Amino acid sequence: MLESSDTGPSNSRPIRLMVVVGSVRPGRAGLSVALWVHEHTTQVGGFDIDFVDLAELNLPFMNEPKHPKFQEYRYRHTIAWAERVAAADGFLFVTPEYNYSYSPALKNALDYLHYEWAGKPVGLVSYGGLAGGTRGVAALQPVLSALKMSGVGSNVEIPYVSRQIDDGFFQPSERQVEKLTRMLGRISASTQGTPSGVLVEV
Numbered sequence: 001m002l003e004s005s006d007t008g009p010s011n012s013r014p015i016r017l018m019v020v021v022g023s024v025r026p027g028r029a030g031l032s033v034a035l036w037v038h039e040h041t042t043q044v045g046g047f048d049i050d051f052v053d054l055a056e057l058n059l060p061f062m063n064e065p066k067h068p069k070f071q072e073y074r075y076r077h078t079i080a081w082a083e084r085v086a087a088a089d090g091f092l093f094v095t096p097e098y099n100y101s102y103s104p105a106l107k108n109a110l111d112y113l114h115y116e117w118a119g120k121p122v123g124l125v126s127y128g129g130l131a132g133g134t135r136g137v138a139a140l141q142p143v144l145s146a147l148k149m150s151g152v153g154s155n156v157e158i159p160y161v162s163r164q165i166d167d168g169f170f171q172p173s174e175r176q177v178e179k180l181t182r183m184l185g186r187i188s189a190s191t192q193g194t195p196s197g198v199l200v201e202v
């Protein structure tokens with residue numbers, strides 16, 4: 001069952017949502033999944049999407065001399081990344097499970113910055129084999145906590161992701177669509193300061 005604030009955004013101005021494709025390897029499933037996320041979010045409406053493919057962003061391994069809390073960035077790639085993340089109201093990370101953890105490219109992108117992430121809502125779409133990426137999500141939680149990001153719940157989990165990809169297109173189940181819709185509603189509610197704890201899980 002969905003409650004009204006669970007079904008999508010109602011803000012007057014679009015919410016700037018950054019969708020991050022967490023995997024970067026050739027032939028990755030992540031791009032197909034993230035393109036579905038993008039398409040569905042566009043259909044729901046109310047979001048201004050910044051689609052970040054970490055393979056294209058191509059950040060080096062974190063190479064800033066100072067801790068990101070100082071925000072004294074030396075490199076142009078960091079300044080550009082910081083501006084882009086600072087402009088977002090919320091995030092949706094699409095991440096695989098690798099060896100019971102999440103994507104190292106996502107970790108690298110997260111580690112570059114600190115305050116730019118802080119206090120903002122984040123939704124997670126995870127995938128992998130049997131566990132649907134849930135162990136990767138468990139490994140990601142302490143990092144989100146260190147960055148003071150607020151998870152919105154209703155994570156979308158995709159077991160055996162390759163079985164749902166046909167000719168490069170991800171074919172979601174009804175439940176996955178429902179959970180993504182609910183997650184978008186929660187991100188929307190969070191950006192309006194509405195507590196998401198009142199929302200109903202199914």
Ligand SMILES: Cc1cc2nc3c(=O)[nH]c(=O)nc-3n(C[C@H](O)[C@H](O)[C@H](O)COP(=O)(O)O)c2cc1C
Nearest residue numbers: 023028029030096097098099100127128129130131
């Ligand atoms: C290095 C590596 C480690 C993996 N480890 C796990 C794992 O621990 N658990 C799991 O469910 N799937 C695991 N898988 C399967 C991946 O989740 C699956 O191949 C997925 O498609 C990877 O995402 P990507 O295609 O976007 O890179 C692993 C895959 C790779 C390449």
